[in-house]
Amino acid sequence: MKMNLVKVLSIVVTALLAVSLSANAKGKKGHKGHKGHKGHKHKKEMMMDKEATFERKYGLAGCGLGSIVMGKDGNQVFAATTNNIYGIESTIVGITFGTSNCTDPGHKEWAWNVDQFVKTNKVTLASDMARGSGESVATLSQLLGCQNSEHFGRTMKANFSTIFPNERVQPMQITDSVVNVLLRDKELSQSCTNVDLG
Amino acid sequence: MSFRIQKPQPLLGLLFLLLNWNAFALESRPDTIESLAKSEQWLFLMHYQPSTWGGYKGLATSPKFYAHPEGRTHPKKELQALVQLFNEAHQNSYKVDQHPRCRFPFRFKWLKRNLKGFAPTESPANCELYDLYIDKHNAKSIGISFSSYNVNSPSSAFGHTLIKVSSNKNLNDHSKKTELLDRGINYASNIPDGVNPIWYAVGGLAGFFPGTFSSVPYYFKVREYNDYEARDIWTYHLDLNQTEVDDLMDQLWELGNSPYDYYFLTENCAYYVLRGLQAAVPRIQVMDKVPFWMIPGDTVRALAKVPGLVKAVDYRPSIRTQVFARLDKLNPDQAEWVKDLASNKVNTSALSTFSESQQRDMLDAGLDFIELINPDDYYEKESPSLKAKFKLLQLRARNPLETLSLQIPLPEQAQPDRGHESARWGLVGRTDTLGHFGLGFDMRFALHDVLDGEVGYMRNAGVGFFHIEGTYWEEQNEFILDSFAALEVIALPAYSYYQPNKSWKMIFGHERRIDENCLSACDLFGIELASGRTYALTSQEDLLIYGLITTELKWSRHLPGSDFLAGVGPDVGLLYHWSLNTKSILQYKHYFYLGDQREVYRSGLAELRSTITTNWSLGVSFQNNEGHKSVNLKLFNYF
DSSP: HHHHHHHHHHHHHHHHHHHHHHHHHHTTTTGGGGSSGGHHHHHHHHHHHHSSOOOOOTTTTTTHHHHHHOSSSOOOOOSSSSHHHHHHHSSSSHTSSSSOOSSTTTSHHHHHHHHHHHHHHHHHHHHHHTTTOOOOHHHHHHHHHOOOOOHHHHHHHHHHHHHOOSTTTTTTHHHHHHHHHHHHHHHHHHHHHTHHHH | OOOOOSOOOOOHHHHHHHHTTTHHHHHSSSSSHHHHHHHHHHHHHHHEETTTTEEEESSSSGGGGOOSSSTOHHHHHHHHHHHHHHTGGGOOOOOOTSSHHOOOHHHHHHHHSSSSSOOOOOOOOOHHHHHHHHHHHHEEEEEEEEEEOTSSTTTTTEEEEEEEESSSTTOOOOOOOOGSEEEEEEEEEEEOOOOOOHHHHHHHTOOSSSSEEEEEEEEIIIIIIIIIIIIOEEEEEEEEOHHHHHHHHHHHHHHHOEEEESSSSSHHHHHHHHHHHHHHHHHTTOGGGGGOOOOHHHHHHHHSTTTTEEEEEEEEEHHHHHHHHHHHHHHHHHHHHGGGGGGOOOOOHHHHHHHHHHHHHHHHHHHHHHHHHGGGGHHOOOOOOOOHHHHHHHHHHOSOOOOOOOOOOOOOOOOOGGGGOOEEEEEEEEEEHHHHHHHHEEEEEEETTSSSOOSSSSEEEEEEEEEEEEEEEEETTTEEEEEEEEEEEEEEEEEOOOOOOOOEEEEEEEEEETTTTTTOOOEEEEEEEEEEEEEETTTTSSSEEEEEEEEEEEOOOSSSSSSSEEEEEEEEEEEESSSSSEEEEEEEEEEEOOOOTTTEEEEEEEEEEEETTEEEEEEEEEETTTTEEEEEEEEEOOO
8 A cells, every 4th residue: 555655656756757847848938928918008008109100001910921920919929839830830931921911911011021020039139229239230220221230220229218118118119119210310311211101 | 650761772773774774875864754754853853752662652742732633643644744734824824823833933944954845835924922932032042051959849859950041142241131131941840739749759750740831031040049949050051053042942932832741750851951952953962961861960961961062151159159158258256247137136236336348248248148048038028037138228228338249159069060970870799797798789860969979969968769779698699679769868958057957868768677676687668757957067067967866657567566667766977078079977876666576776887988080989888787787898880
């Protein structure tokens, strides 16, 4: 009787260890991403913002590649394990590329590209903007068509608190602020040729 | 699990050549439907494989991939139907994207180049998606990106390869476009959400999850591998001309329009990357440079073996590598301040005691450090670490100094193509205390253990697939299967403030054991799991000590009493790296079984192994399993 108890105990220990290891194997990624859907809050914050926000005819997750890769829920960039990312990314080369998910063809490509970039690179972009330089800032500068990425980087740094007012700032807000900041800058407002607000 | 032959047999090819010698003598190249249908190129570009029952079978599972309903199994019918499809295209009206030239652009080009008299009447093709695909990629150069081994994730323990498509012609010409804006064409299995790792491994082996191609922005892959999973990325830039680049893009487009059966060991990302490459660019004969099981590391080794193909190798350090490069520049006081960030403490007043440039270096290191240890912040909306990082960001933005650019040299010893081959066999000379002599053999299909030469691989970690050990004992004239591990994983990363790593081991499979309870030896089947910590005893991290709690759950017919055995106990050891090529381990495991008549099982091991050349190594070990002692001399060859 006593021996059976010990055996059951060892089995339980093994099972617990297996579970903890498999959780470890998943790289702690789990499903924490689904915690609470507070994402809607940012819309209100945006409305109250005095700065102009740029109207998009699409939701950030509305169309194209980004929605397929990242899922409809904005907080899932890497929430999924690698496998899950592949799971979402189930469409084939031909179709992943396009506007197949896009219900409204009236969007501006540059804004869409910038939104997607900001969304995936948000963490790195914040560090690079605070530093005033770095690969992600240079890439963003290219996406916006700016000619002088060093000046772009310095300007982002100088306006860091406008672009990142808090740690909960959402990608679309970041894009909006970046565009607002560069429109106020004499040189950038001229040289960032991709920014087309028409 | 089925192992299949993936490449046409050279002997058959030779036979074919001899039988068709006349045809070849008359024409310099095959150019009739008859001969083309048998040509290696056709079989390749359609991804046919010799089938188990004779004949061929296409890897693509979707009927849309083929022109003929029986095209998957009839290369010749398929070619005939395809030619007919193109020839009659002008008589039909197609919906957008449905014109055969939209669906099969590479086959169309290939027929034009190779089939005599192939000149279908021109007809307009409306290929919106294809045009978009070509336009968006604007492919000018191609690289193969390999993200390094990560034993903590079942899907990436063997590394991963993808095709990097750049619109920059020259490697470092990022004046127009940075590398982040390149694209990655990725082949991966589609695993439904929430699949557990064991089902993932089993299903992946058996081909239950279909694989598909997708194209994602390269920045997505960089953030995923470099930052989120902290893996280095290696890119092998290929020396291809523009026609070859275009052909590859067209071939990938065709491949991308069908799902495939995904097999972990054989038909995986590595396999399709190489296959697509050879199908599009026949001069690159890479498929004969890989074993019939294939893992991502084999891809880069195969590419490196083709003379002149790889024009440059690029290294993109992971966030971990970057953090340590930044920490290296700090003095102990500065480093101490960064350490505190692990508990999300940003000590502003302590920071202000440093000079402005020192503060900059601390903040730069801190930003990367906090990102490294909190990968989940990528999707978390609120967390203490996000708050701490935000404080750092504000401090950094207020510091006017420019960041010191990080110069991280390419670590040649980690370059994946320089490592040993992925499979290994070995001969073992064995003698026990009774003076018996045994000849052992050792076979492992993949990949690496902690004592194998480290060049091109990971340190303090190993992952093994299908590892079989057996011994022929001369005196008894008996062959004994000592062990068969379907999967063995060992991860002994040093635990530190900066990296609070967990160490763990897992062995799943069979083991033969002789102890008090199994006098005539028991064949045990089951799993061993261990978890604990490893500490580095030297600053170079060449001497490590580990302590794990190990458990086992096993089944055997040979046990007295119950058929099940469950044990728990310590697993401790010392690992010493004499050099990249020479390593030794001292290990002691002690299992307590408090059930039935069983008491303990103790096993000790001392082993030294040295890599002589990349693919040969020599080892000596002393083993003591419950008093059954043996000395073993080992010779390994990686292939």
